Amino acid sequence: EVQLVVSGGDLVQPGGSLRLSCATSGFTFSDHYIDWVRQAPGRGLEWLGLTRNKANSYTTVYAASVEGRFTISRDESKSSVYLQMSSLKTEDTAVYFCARSQTASPINYWGQGTLVTVSS
Amino acid sequence: DIVMTQSPDSLAVSLGERATINCRSSQSVLANSNNKNYLTWYQQKPGQPPKLLISWASTRESGVPDRFSGSGSGTDFTLTISSLQAEDVAVYYCQQYYTTRRTFGQGTKVEIK
Numbered sequence: 437e438v439q440l441v442v443s444g445g446d447l448v449q450p451g452g453s454l455r456l457s458c459a460t461s462g463f464t465f466s467d468h469y470i471d472w473v474r475q476a477p478g479r480g481l482e483w484l485g486l487t488r489n490k491a492n493s494y495t496t497v498y499a500a501s502v503e504g505r506f507t508i509s510r511d512e513s514k515s516s517v518y519l520q521m522s523s524l525k526t527e528d529t530a531v532y533f534c535a536r537s538q539t540a541s542p543i544n545y546w547g548q549g550t551l552v553t554v555s556s
Numbered sequence: 557d558i559v560m561t562q563s564p565d566s567l568a569v570s571l572g573e574r575a576t577i578n579c580r581s582s583q584s585v586l587a588n589s590n591n592k593n594y595l596t597w598y599q600q601k602p603g604q605p606p607k608l609l610i611s612w613a614s615t616r617e618s619g620v621p622d623r624f625s626g627s628g629s630g631t632d633f634t635l636t637i638s639s640l641q642a643e644d645v646a647v648y649y650c651q652q653y654y655t656t657r658r659t660f661g662q663g664t665k666v667e668i669k
Contacts, residue, residue: 541611542608543598547605
């Protein structure tokens with residue numbers, strides 16, 4: 437069974453940093469892209485970025501809104517993907533999802549999400 | 557980035573009636589190389605992650621009821637629920653995956669009239 441389990445959500449002050457984890461299982465980790473998507477309270481979905489698969493050297497792409505502040509990385513030994521967030525703003529408050537996709541293919545599996553609250 | 561615009565933002569439909577949601581992209585998501593539209597539809601219920609309903613604009617995922625259908629090509633797409641059921645109350649999103657920066661529409665909330 438494909439699973440993506442997101443953890444690490446917390447209350448953080450503006451300007452602070454936080455790292456989210458996405459632990460995966462049930463599929464070949466190196467074959468798939470992993471996307472990060474967020475949803476602010478009562479709002480729609482916002483795609484944040486992705487890490488490509490091993491065949492594409494695990495390269496990353498980011499949405500313009502977070503490029504330079506957010507960094508996606510992988511640990512193949514743990515089948516995990518991380519979202520490092522820095523210089524956090526109140527508008528970064530959201531539920532953060534990780535999800536699985538593939539080259540030029542849609543997201544087909546989602547984790548449950550974790551809440552990040554940026555507030556003083 | 558490709559901008560995805562859905563209409564309406566919300567709609568209320570009687571049980572058993574048809575619900576139609578539109579999605580327009582700011583540039584074509586049809587690939588000439590394979591004649592495929594890189595457009596997907598998701599359903600999201602409160603407190604849950606999105607669920608993939610339709611990919612390639614019109615291919616229903618396994619297990620998705622056949623009352624859900626997708627159509628359109630290029631820049632204009634439609635999700636149709638042919639006979640609305642109570643369990644279809646949700647927010648529906650389109651997303652393009654033509655470009656690596658995969659953008660979502662703003663969502664359409666479907667309710668029972």
